Amino acid sequence: MDRRDFMHKSAFTLGGFAFLSSINNSFASALEKHVNRLETMGLEAGASDEDFWGYIRECYTVSSNIIDLNNAGVSPQPKVVQDTLMRYYQYSNEAPSYYMWRILDAGREALRAKLADLAGVSSDELAINRNATEGLGTIIYGLELKPGDEVVLGKYDYPYMMQAWKQREKRDGIKLNWVDVSEAADDDxxxxxxxxxxxxxxxxxxxxxxxxxxxxxxVPVRAIADMAHSKGCEVIVDAAQSFAQLDFKIEDTGADYLGAALHKWLCAPFGSGLMYVKKEKIKNLWPLLSSAEPQSADIRKFENLGTRSIASEMAIGAAVDFHNVIGAQRKEARLRYLKNYWVEKIKDLPGHTLYTSLKPANSCALAVIGFEGWKASEIEACLFEKNKVHVTSITYEKISGIRVSPNVYTSTKDLDVLIKGLRNVSQLPPPSGK
Ligand SMILES: Cc1ncc(COP(=O)(O)O)c(C=O)c1O
Structure with a gap:
């Protein structure tokens, strides 16, 4: 880390602690103590330090009866984020149009700056919204395209984005060219x-x-984006799963447009997201809902979303602080460690297929595993019934398995239960008898 990085990181961490202590002083000082200890360790040692991550778990209010391994679906918020949200929510209820719109909303630009800092872009390029679908939908529907124009997208993109493009194909006569990323697996x-x-x-x-x-x-997003730019194309990046799971800045992706969810890996309130548009592209991107000046170059034209919970939006700030205090690099290393922990231990199980790359650059927290003869939904049901492990099943194109996605509060003990459950599945006859 050079001096500039160090100063920046310290400012981040100190700023985060200052904010968190304004919410809960004893919590912030305990957290600081743990983080200071972690900072004396290397990345690898830190990733497997169960004392530190055990403390992080205590910062959440997760169930002690169910092991939630579907954080890629949606993640819980640490208590400090829930407390901030509830405080803002109750405050809003004293006189909503006054407290929500005049008092809380006054924090919008400070929040935008904080998120922009995290994302490594200018505040003028970032809109705060409700989820990745909203951000990416705004981009997809807002781009000026004429009949015959072509769009390249992936067969393994998210359904809502694929559907939005198919609607444009029907409505506007554009042509879609599909890429099947499974043909190349993890060969960048x-x-x-x-x-x-x-x-x-x-x-x-x-x-x-x-x-x-x-x-x-x-996927090697930057290399694909550079190649696409060299051919005169603009690039949209869906960062719903990568934002705050991987340690990167938006600039590193080469995106002209990007959408992300904040209720997944940032652990911000449910229904929070962001949208990035490169400064010079804002003018030509039409807002989806409404704007008095739809061709303005002000990113705020995408924020006329009507009435929504300003308490939820403003509590995003606490989630950014919590994330920064752990540190993006530490978090990514821990999440990859957790994935490797369980994947290493099921290598010998008969009849299993792992659908996820094990190259460090090609996967992090998520991994998908299937068993011969088992429907994905049967594995999911068996794990929940026998082990109270909650995962989601994926049956799509060439994939048939359960997706496991731990988060920073997940312990290796939780994963031992998962491993036991998977071992059990591998020994049972498939329920549908195939
Ligand atoms: C890759 C990807 N894109 C977009 C989305 C949609 O995110 P949201 O529910 O925040 O709109 C998801 C949700 O799982 C996703 O995994």
Whole structure:
């Protein structure tokens, strides 16, 4: 870490502690003590330090009866975020139009700056909204395209984004060219090639899902974006799964447009997201809902979302502080460690298929596993019934298995229960008798 990085990191951490102590002083000082100890360790040692992560678990209010391993679906908030949210919510209820719109909303620009700092972009390029679907939908429907223009997207992109593009295809006569990323697995050069081959002289837009929800695989987003730019295309990045799971800045992806969810890996309130548009592209992107000046270059034109919970929006700040105090690099290392922990221990199980790459650059927290003869939903049901482990099943294209996604509050003990459950599945006859 050079001096500039160190100063920046310290400012982040100190700022985070200052904010967190304003919410709960004793909590903030205990957290600081633990973080200071972690900072004396290397990344690898820190990732497996159960004392530290055990303390982080105590910062959450997760069930002691159910092991939730579907954080890629939606994640719980640490208590400090819930407390902030509840405080703002109760405050709002004293006189909503006054406290919510005049008092709480006055924090919007400070929150935008805090999120922009986390994302490594200018505040003028970031809109706060309700989820990745809203951000990416605004981008997809807002781009000026004419009949015959082409868009390259992935078969393994998220359904809502694929559906939005299909609607534009029907309505506006654009043409979609699909990339099947499963053909290249985790071969980065081959992945770039697949996108390259799908681009024609008529291609205007390339959409890339940074971390694929179906498989857990990470794609070489920057290399694909650079190649697409060299062919004159603009790039949309779906960062719903990667934002705050992986340690990166938006600039690193090469995105012209990006959407992210904040209720997944940032552990911000349910129904929070962000949208990034490169400064010079804002003017030409139409707002989805309403704006007095739809062709303005002000990113705020995308925030006319009507009445929503300003308490939820403003509590995002506490989630950013909590995330910064742990540190993005530490968090990514822990999440990868947790995935490797269980995956290493099931290697010998008969009849299993792992759908996720084990190359460090190509996966992090998520992994998908299936068993011969078992429907994904049967594995999911068995794990819950016998072990109270909650996961989600994925049956899509070539994938048939359960997706496991731990978060920072997950302990290796939780994963031992998962391993026991998977071992049990491997020994049982498949329920549908195949
Ligand atoms: C890759 C990807 N994109 C988009 C979304 C949609 O996110 P949200 O529910 O925040 O709209 C998800 C949700 O799981 C996702 O995994």
């Amino acid at each position: 050069a081959a992945l770039v090639d697949l996108y390259r081959k799908a681009i024609s002289p008529k291609t205007r837009i390339v959409q890339i899902t940074h971390l694929i929800n179906w498989s857990g695989n990470i």
